[in-house]
Amino acid sequence: MTERFDLVPVHLAIKAMRDNGYQNTATAIAELIDNSLQAGATKVQLLCRERRDVVAQRERSTIEQIAVLDNGSGMSEKKLREGLQFGNGERLDDRSGIGRFGMGLPNASISQCTRVDVWTWTDGPEDALHSYIDLEEVANRTLVEVPTPDRQAPPSMWGEVAKGFGPSGTLVIWSNLDRCMWRMGSTVINNSDALIGRMYRQYINEGIASIRLVVFDDPKSPSIDRNAIANDPGYLMEGTSTPDPYGDEPMFEVDGDRWEEIVQVDYKGENHEVKLRFSIARSEARNPKDGRDAGGMDYGQHAKRNVGISLMRADRELVLDQSLVNTYDARERWWGVEVDFPPSLDEVFGVTNNKQSANRFVTVARQSEELLSTKDQTLQQFKDQMQEDGDEAAPLIEIVSIIERRLSDLRARIKVQRANSRKGRKTRFDESSAERVATTATRERQGEGKSGESDAGEQLDRKTRIHEIAEELIDEEGLTADEARDVAIDVIDNESKYIFTSYDGEGSGFFTVKSRAGELFIRINLNHPVSGNLIELLDEVPDQNTDVDELMERLLRSRRGLKLLLMAWARFEDEEHDPASKRRLQDARSDWGSVALKFLEHN
Numbered sequence: 001m002t003e004r005f006d007l008v009p010v011h012l013a014i015k016a017m018r019d020n021g022y023q024n025t026a027t028a029i030a031e032l033i034d035n036s037l038q039a040g041a042t043k044v045q046l047l048c049r050e051r052r053d054v055v056a057q058r059e060r061s062t063i064e065q066i067a068v069l070d071n072g073s074g075m076s077e078k079k080l081r082e083g084l085q086f087g088n089g090e091r092l093d094d095r096s097g098i099g100r101f102g103m104g105l106p107n108a109s110i111s112q113c114t115r116v117d118v119w120t121w122t123d124g125p126e127d128a129l130h131s132y133i134d135l136e137e138v139a140n141r142t143l144v145e146v147p148t149p150d151r152q153a154p155p156s157m158w159g160e161v162a163k164g165f166g167p168s169g170t171l172v173i174w175s176n177l178d179r180c181m182w183r184m185g186s187t188v189i190n191n192s193d194a195l196i197g198r199m200y201r202q203y204i205n206e207g208i209a210s211i212r213l214v215v216f217d218d219p220k221s222p223s224i225d226r227n228a229i230a231n232d233p234g235y236l237m238e239g240t241s242t243p244d245p246y247g248d249e250p251m252f253e254v255d256g257d258r259w260e261e262i263v264q265v266d267y268k269g270e271n272h273e274v275k276l277r278f279s280i281a282r283s284e285a286r287n288p289k290d291g292r293d294a295g296g297m298d299y300g301q302h303a304k305r306n307v308g309i310s311l312m313r314a315d316r317e318l319v320l321d322q323s324l325v326n327t328y329d330a331r332e333r334w335w336g337v338e339v340d341f342p343p344s345l346d347e348v349f350g351v352t353n354n355k356q357s358a359n360r361f362v363t364v365a366r367q368s369e370e371l372l373s374t375k376d377q378t379l380q381q382f383k384d385q386m387q388e389d390g391d392e393a394a395p396l397i398e399i400v401s402i403i404e405r406r407l408s409d410l411r412a413r414i415k416v417q418r419a420n421s422r423k424g425r426k427t428r429f430d431e432s433s434a435e436r437v438a439t440t441a442t443r444e445r446q447g448e449g450k451s452g453e454s455d456a457g458e459q460l461d462r463k464t465r466i467h468e469i470a471e472e473l474i475d476e477e478g479l480t481a482d483e484a485r486d487v488a489i490d491v492i493d494n495e496s497k498y499i500f501t502s503y504d505g506e507g508s509g510f511f512t513v514k515s516r517a518g519e520l521f522i523r524i525n526l527n528h529p530v531s532g533n534l535i536e537l538l539d540e541v542p543d544q545n546t547d548v549d550e551l552m553e554r555l556l557r558s559r560r561g562l563k564l565l566l567m568a569w570a571r572f573e574d575e576e577h578d579p580a581s582k583r584r585l586q587d588a589r590s591d592w593g594s595v596a597l598k599f600l601e602h603n
Contacts, residue, residue: 015139017086018179022111022354025066025181026192030199031108031355032068032172034316035083037200037209039072039170045162045212046192048185048224052217061217063185066112066174067158071166074122080129081146084118105172106133107354113174119154125165126153161219185215189224194305197231197241202315205230205237233306233320234279234336243298251299252279252336255410261402265345265395272345274399278406279336280413286334295330303333304549309365309403311349311358312340319357323365324403326411330553335410337403347392360393361400368400416504416526439497441599454497454515465492468517469499476523477501491519502526 022028029046036044049065075083086106109116114135121128129149137143154171165171182188196211203209215224229241235252242251254260255278263274281303286294294300308320325332339361341349350360386394446455457465469491470484479487491499502524503512510528514521569589576582 031104036070041070041072281334457518
């Protein structure tokens with residue numbers, strides 16, 4: 001017999017294709033849901049069949065099969081065979097919907113199991129067509145092409161748990177789940193629920209389709225039976241999976257009148273729209289009335305799991321990308337950005353054939369600081385150069401530039417939003433508070449004959465001091481008269497010498513000092529990076545609801561911020577070349593150190 005040398009040995013190629021880049025079982029399942037929605041399904045069911053095993057005298061559940069059933073249009077014999085081919089399919093060049101690549105069904109299936117069976121029907125399930133892929137048969141070379149479909153009804157068990165088959169539809173069953181990430185059906189559902197709710201939020205929210213999630217070993221009594229709920233990372237939808245009190249109402253609000261910006265992309269001689277949408281947390285979400293840390297609350301934890309830029313393709317989320325996210329900053333959870341583009345721009349965004357990423361967008365986003373800070377070219381010139389070079393990603397420069405500009409504004413407003421929430425809040429004057437420690441050290445220095453300009457104001461009568469301190473807080477902090485008076489009384493009753501306030505300033509100074517009525521007002525510039533890297537993080541006392549990861553982020557940022565401040569001073573001295581001026585700086589540093597020593601002795 002003549003030995004064959006196939007250009008692509010099928011049994012070896014499919015073995016290699018099993019490692020095809022799906023992040024987990026949930027993202028592979030999403031490919032099957034894509035097919036269902038593309039077929040016009042209004043009901044999609046994810047069905048996980050478990051078996052009960054007894055191991056070491058203990059009963060445990062293990063997932064045995066995963067199925068996706070829909071009431072879509074079904075397939076003809078030809079379309080079924082094409083759908084089970086790699087790189088084929090009826091929508092290979094279709095740019096109107098979710099599909100196109102012709103890789104979803106077989107690729108997703110073999111990434112999780114060694115056998116996939118498909119039943120599909122257009123005129124009742126009793127006349128369904130059935131075909132399959134079995135990797136064991138491929139490996140021993142008894143299966144070299146998609147089997148000719150035979151006529152057989154789908155297994156009645158699946159109809160029982162699904163509460164009936166529709167007049168048309170498709171049932172895909174994965175068996176021999178040798179690569180399923182999770183052992184139990186409940187784990188598959190629980191890990192898929194949020195992802196499915198986020199990916200298909202538009203379909204669910206608009207009532208286009210429902211996605212039922214089921215786990216069973218007995219078809220008559222599923223252990224899990226619920227519908228996926230929309231999960232909106234922009235938090236503008238109602239009726240979502242966001243915990244109370246924001247499940248039924250939006251947790252965010254649109255970012256002004258220009259919350260949606262439309263970018264016109266000229267690609268291959270045609271005009272295409274990319275829609276950029278921006279949202280920001282509502283003030284009451286960031287600042288709960290009971291004063292608790294929003295990040296540690298259930299809805300704050302929900303937002304933490306939804307950080308990123310949502311890339312939407314044909315009303316289906318492609319990926320929640322974190323290329324432009326400051327991953328060290330817990331406040332990133334309080335903004336939302338959505339990029340909505342059509343499948344006709346797949347090459348521009350670099351959409352992969354498994355719909356797991358938009359590679360070109362990610363590349364441009366990660367390099368954006370370098371690209372957008374080019375000194376010898378304007379943004380338009382750089383874009384023109386990319387177009388001359390035939391780089392299809394050129395339009396992404398403008399898109400990423402807009403996102404970065406808007407994110408910069410959102411972050412600044414989120415920072416101020418939180419700072420404003422602290423206005424009028426009473427300081428905790430316990431024995432270990434910085435204000436109490438500093439005041440004690442100041443009294444000792446006064447006793448040693450060290451006087452300050454503010455000290456004379458301490459001789460004013462109580463009523464005058466309260467009035468002047470409150471007036472300062474009204475003017476500088478924007479407090480109401482009642483709020484300012486409460487704070488002033490609290491400060492005087494606790495004999496505090498220091499008051500921290502904030503302002504939106506320009507320039508390089510990160511704080512100012514002002515004396516009035518015997519008090520030293522230390523005003524922090526919210527627009528200076530030191531506010532976010534040190535001062536703001538140390539301003540709040542965490543409670544039991546504060547997220548542990550957020551506490552660690554605060555600690556690391558404050559550590560970095562303090563080191564940067566000291567290094568900035570070191571460079572400040574180093575850049576002074578006049579000997580007399582350098583000595584004055586060194587003397588100032590020494591004198592400040594003496595005062596700091598006195599203060600820290602009480603810490």
